[in-house]
Amino acid sequence: MPNPIISDLRTVLLRFPLPRPIVAPFGRLDARHNLIVIAQTDGGAQGLGEIWANFPFWGCTEKVALFEQVVRPLLVGEILDDPARLYALMQDKLRLLALQWGAKGPVQQVIAGVDAALWDAFARTKGVPLRDLLAGQPTAAYYPVYASGLSCDDTAGQIEEARAQGHRRYKVRISFGPDKDPATLAAARGAAGDEPIMADANQTLTPTSLLALKDPIEAARLDWLEEPFPVDDLAAYDDFPYGIDVPLALGENSYGRAELADVTARWNPGVVQPDITKCGGVSEGIVFARDAVGQGRRLCLHNFGGAVGLYVSANVMAAVDGADWLEMDANPNPSFDHALTITPTVRDGLLELPEGPGLGIELNEDALAKWRVGGNT
Numbered sequence: 001m002p003n004p005i006i007s008d009l010r011t012v013l014l015r016f017p018l019p020r021p022i023v024a025p026f027g028r029l030d031a032r033h034n035l036i037v038i039a040q041t042d043g044g045a046q047g048l049g050e051i052w053a054n055f056p057f058w059g060c061t062e063k064v065a066l067f068e069q070v071v072r073p074l075l076v077g078e079i080l081d082d083p084a085r086l087y088a089l090m091q092d093k094l095r096l097l098a099l100q101w102g103a104k105g106p107v108q109q110v111i112a113g114v115d116a117a118l119w120d121a122f123a124r125t126k127g128v129p130l131r132d133l134l135a136g137q138p139t140a141a142y143y144p145v146y147a148s149g150l151s152c153d154d155t156a157g158q159i160e161e162a163r164a165q166g167h168r169r170y171k172v173r174i175s176f177g178p179d180k181d182p183a184t185l186a187a188a189r190g191a192a193g194d195e196p197i198m199a200d201a202n203q204t205l206t207p208t209s210l211l212a213l214k215d216p217i218e219a220a221r222l223d224w225l226e227e228p229f230p231v232d233d234l235a236a237y238d239d240f241p242y243g244i245d246v247p248l249a250l251g252e253n254s255y256g257r258a259e260l261a262d263v264t265a266r267w268n269p270g271v272v273q274p275d276i277t278k279c280g281g282v283s284e285g286i287v288f289a290r291d292a293v294g295q296g297r298r299l300c301l302h303n304f305g306g307a308v309g310l311y312v313s314a315n316v317m318a319a320v321d322g323a324d325w326l327e328m329d330a331n332p333n334p335s336f337d338h339a340l341t342i343t344p345t346v347r348d349g350l351l352e353l354p355e356g357p358g359l360g361i362e363l364n365e366d367a368l369a370k371w372r373v374g375g376n377t
Contacts, residue, residue: 003079003080003081004041004042004043004045004079004080004121004122004125005041005042005077005078005079005080006039006040006041006075006076006077006078006079006080006118006121007040007041007042007076008038008039008040008076009037009038009039009040009067009071009072009075009076009114009117010037010038010040010375010376011035011036011037011038011051011064011067011068011375011376012035012036012038012363012368012372012375013033013034013035013036013053013060013064013372013373013374013375014033014034014035014036014306014335014339014367014368014371014372014373015031015032015033015034015371015373016031016032016033016034016333016334016335016338016371017030017031017334018030018031018032018331018332018334019332020331020332022149022331023151024055024173024175024202025175025202025203025204026055026202027055027056029054029055029057031057032054032306032333032334032335033053033054033057033060034050034053034305034306034307034308034335034339035050035051035052035053035060035063035064035113035375036048036049036050036051036113036306036308036339036363036375037049037050037051037067037113037114037116037117038117038363039114039117039118039120039121040121041080041121041125043125045121045124045125045358046121046124047116047117047118047119047120047121047122047123047124047358047359048116048117048120048308048359048361048363049112049113049114049115049116049117049118049119049120049281049308049312050113050116050277050305050306050308050309050312051063051067051109051110051112051113051114051277052109052112052113052275052277052278052305052309053109053305053306054304054305059106060374061374062103062106063106063109063110064374064375064376066106066107066110067110067114067376068376070093070094070097071090071094071110071111071114072376074089074090074093075089075090075114075118080118080121080122080125083115083118083119083122083282083283084283086115086118087111087115087118087281087283087284088283090111090114090115091111094107094111104255105255105278108255108256108278108279108280109277109278109279111279111281112276112277112278112279112280112281112285113277113281114281115280115281115282115283115284116276116277116281116282116308116309116312119281119282119283119358120312120358120359121358122358123357123358123359124357124358126357127357128357129315129353129354129355129356129357129358129359129360130282130312130315130319130358130359131314131315131316131318131319131353132319134282134286134315134316134319135318135319135320139318139319140318140353141352141353141354141355142347142350142351142352142353143314143317143318143326143350143351143353144169144324144325144326144349144350144351145167145169145314145325145326145327145328145346145349145350145351146167146168146169146170146171146196146198146300146325146326146327146328146349147159147162147165147167147169147170147171147328147330148171148200148304148327148328148329148330149171149173149304149329149330149331150162150170150171150172150173150188150330151172151173151176151184152172152173152174152176152180152181152183152184155172155183155184155187155188155191156187156188156190156191158330159188159191159192160191161330162330165330165346166345166346166347166348166349166350167328167330167346167349168195168196168348168349169195169196169197169198169223169325169349170188170191170192170195170196170197170198170330171197171198171199171200171226171327172184172185172188172197172198172199172200173199173200173201173202174199174200174201174213175200175201175202175203175204178209178212178213181213181216182213182216185199185213185216185217185219185220185222186216186219186220188220189219189220189221196223197220197221197222197223198222198223198224198225198226198249199217199220199222199224199225199226200226200227201225201226201227201228201229202227203227203228203229203230203231205228205229206229206236207229207236207239207242210228210229210242210244211242211243211244214242214243214244217244217246218244218245218246222246222247223247223271224246224247224248224249224270224271224298224300225246225247225248225249226249226250226252226271226273227249227250227252227253228240228248231250231253231254234266237250237266237267238266238267240267247269247270247271248267248268248269248270248271249269249270249271249272249273249300250263250264250267250269250271250272250273251263251264251269251272251273251274251275251302252273252274252275252278252302253275253278254274254279255278255279256279256280256284257280257284257287257288257291260272260274260288261291264292264295264297269297270297270298271297271298271299271300271324272288272292272297272298272299272300273299273300273301273302273327274288274301274302275301275302275303275304276288276301276312276313276316277303277305277309277312277313278302281312282312282315282316285301285313285316286316286319286320289301289316289317289319289320289323290320293320293321293322293323298324299317299320299322299323299324300324300325300326300327301313301316301317301323301326301327302327303326303327303328303329304327304329305329305335306333306335306336306339307333307335307336307339307340307343307344307361308339308340308359308361310326310328310329310336310344310351311344311353311354311359311360311361312359313326314326314351314353315353315359318353326351328344328346328351334371338364338366338367338370338371339363339364339367340361340362340363340364341361341362341363341364342354342361342362
C-alpha cells in the first residue's frame with residue numbers, strides 16, 4: 001500500500017468563556033483559547049494536534065497567520081511516510097524566519113501542534129493507538145495525572161473538588177505574595193493529607209522571597225517546586241535550593257533539545273517537565289521523554305491547554321517506560337467538556353485513554369459551530 005499524502009491542513013480557533021477567571025503573574029484569562037490543527041490524508045485519515053494558545057490570547061492571530069502563510073504550503077502534498085522527517089523539514093525551513101522575526105516561541109508552538117496532528121494521522125493509517133506505535137508494543141489505556149492550576153482562593157475547597165473529579169495529586173500556585181503563599185501551602189497540605197502536592201511559583205520569586213518561604217515549603221512536604229525564578233535569571237538558579245529541602249522542577253519554557261539539555265546539565269533538576277505543545281510535538285517530545293528517564297530524572301510533562309494537547313501528551317508519556325505524572329488542568333475547562341466527542345475522565349488519579357487508532361479522539365462538530373472564532377477552515 002502506498003504511503004498516504006497530506007491532502008489538507010487546517011486550523012480551528014475556539015474561544016470558550018470561563019465561569020471563573022484564571023489569574024497568573026503574566027496575565028488573566030477570562031476565556032480559554034483552543035487552537036486545533038487538523039491534518040487530512042488522501043486516504044481519509046484525519047489527525048488532530050494542538051498549538052499552545054494560553055498567553056497572550058492575541059498570540060493566536062500570528063500563529064494562525066504563520067500556519068496559513070508558511071506551514072500549510074510547505075506540507076500539503078508531502079508524503080506522510082515519517083512524521084519525524086516532516087518535523088525536521090519544518091525546523092529547517094522555519095529556522096531563519098524564527099531568528100529574523102525574534103519569534104522562537106510562536107514558531108516552535110506551531111511546529112509542535114502540526115507535528116502532533118501528523119503523528120495522529122499517521123497512526124490512524126496504521127490502525128493502532130499512537131502510544132502503541134511510539135512504544136512498539138501495546139500499552140495501558142490509562143495514564144497517571146495530577147490536578148494543576150489550583151490557586152490561593154479556597155485552596156482546600158479546590159483540592160476537594162479535584163479529588164471528587166478523580167484526582168489524587170495536586171499542584172498549587174504560590175505566586176501571590178507573602179501574605180497568601182504560606183497559607184496556600186498549609187491549606188494544600190491539610191486538604192491533601194498524605195497525597196502528593198507540588199507548588200508552581202510561575203517565575204515570581206527571588207532568592208530572598210524564596211528563603212522567606214523556607215518553613216512553609218518544608219512543612220508542606222512538596223514533591224517539587226516549579227520555576228521559582230524567571231527562567232532567564234541564571235544566577236538565581238545557580239544557588240538553588242538555598243538550604244531548602246525541596247526538589248526543583250524545570251523545562252516548560254525550554255525550547256528544543258539543546259536548551260533543555262543545558263537546563264538539566266546546569267541546574268540538575270530532579271523533575272523535568274517540557275511542554276510538547278509549546279515545543280517538540282511528538283517527534284522531539286518522545287526524545288525529551290526518553291532522555292529524561294534515561295538520566296534517572298522524573299519526567300512530568302507540562303500541559304495546561306485543551307483536550308487535544310492533553311491526549312497528545314498522555315500518549316507520549318504512556319509510550320515511555322518509567323515516565324512519571326502528567327499535568328492536567330483542574331480549573332473549569334470548557335475545552336475538556338465540549339471540544340471533543342468524549343470528555344477527559346480521571347479515575348483514582350488515572351486519565352482514561354481512548355482505545356481507537358491514533359489519539360482515538362474526534363472533534364465535536366457542534367462545538368466548532370458554536371465556539372469557533374478563527375482559524376483557516
